[in-house]
Amino acid sequence: MAELWYFSYGWSMDRTLMRRCIGDWLDVRRAILKGFEIVFNAYSPAWRGGIANLRENEGARIIGVAYKITPDQLARLDAFEGVPSRASRRTILIEVEGVGEVKAVTHIAANPRNALVQPSKEYLSAMYRGVRQHSIPDDILKTLQKVAGR
Numbered sequence: 001m002a003e004l005w006y007f008s009y010g011w012s013m014d015r016t017l018m019r020r021c022i023g024d025w026l027d028v029r030r031a032i033l034k035g036f037e038i039v040f041n042a043y044s045p046a047w048r049g050g051i052a053n054l055r056e057n058e059g060a061r062i063i064g065v066a067y068k069i070t071p072d073q074l075a076r077l078d079a080f081e082g083v084p085s086r087a088s089r090r091t092i093l094i095e096v097e098g099v100g101e102v103k104a105v106t107h108i109a110a111n112p113r114n115a116l117v118q119p120s121k122e123y124l125s126a127m128y129r130g131v132r133q134h135s136i137p138d139d140i141l142k143t144l145q146k147v148a149g150r
Contacts, residue, residue, distance in 0.1 A: 004119050005104035007031060007094050009038055009064035010052035011123060012077070012121040013130020021080050022073040030134055031066035031104070038062055042109030044086075046106050049115030050148070052127065053109040054090075063125050066096045066104060074105060081107045093146050119148050 003026055012018045018025070031100035037060035054062075069077075081087040087107040094104045124144070131141055 002067050004071065004074065005094065005096065005102050006067045006069050006074060006077065007033055007064055007092060007104040007106040008067060008104070008130070009054070009062055011126040011130075012067075013065045013134060013148070014126040015130070015133050015140070017126055018067065022069060022076045025067045025069050025073070027068035028134075029066050029083060030097045030136060031064055031101065032037060033062045033092060033106075034060075035064055036060060036092075036145065040117055040119050040145055041115065042086075043113070044102075044123075047082075047120050049120035049121040051109070051119065053112055054106070055067040055112075063140055064094075066094055066099075066102075067133050073078075077107070083107070084110065088144075096109055110140060116149050118133075124132055124148055124150070134149070 036054045037057040038052050039055045041052045042051050044051045057089055088110050089105050090108050092106055093101055096102050131146055
């Protein structure tokens with residue numbers, strides 16, 4: 001069976017929501033993406049507000065979650081994220097805890113805006129739950145709150 005790594009930095013860090021979307025994954029670990037920062041510059045009608053997106057920034061890094069999934073599960077994520085109209089896939093290199101550097105796939109907004117799009121409380125709650133579920137350091141929560149304009 002083919003498998004791949006998916007890097008999550010938004011709602012899909014929440015294990016419950018991710019399981020509803022794709023079912024059970026093969027593995028899940030914390031991961032670091034270097035050279036990018038999180039911004040809230042895309043609107044989601046489903047979340048009724050801004051959603052997390054990636055923006056290149058040479059000196060930045062993001063601590064997120066790497067799920068090892070199947071191609072069928074990635075297709076379900078593509079559908080949920082609205083590929084290709086609302087989002088697109090991007091191949092990136094991430095450092096997966098206990099595994100090392102791997103190629104991964106993630107989603108980025110297809111039509112980002114040039115300014116902050118205020119995220120809904122529900123969206124931020126999903127991100128915060130994911131941060132806690134994966135024991136990501138608390139300072140990441142403070143960074144997310146600051147970036148989200150809260």
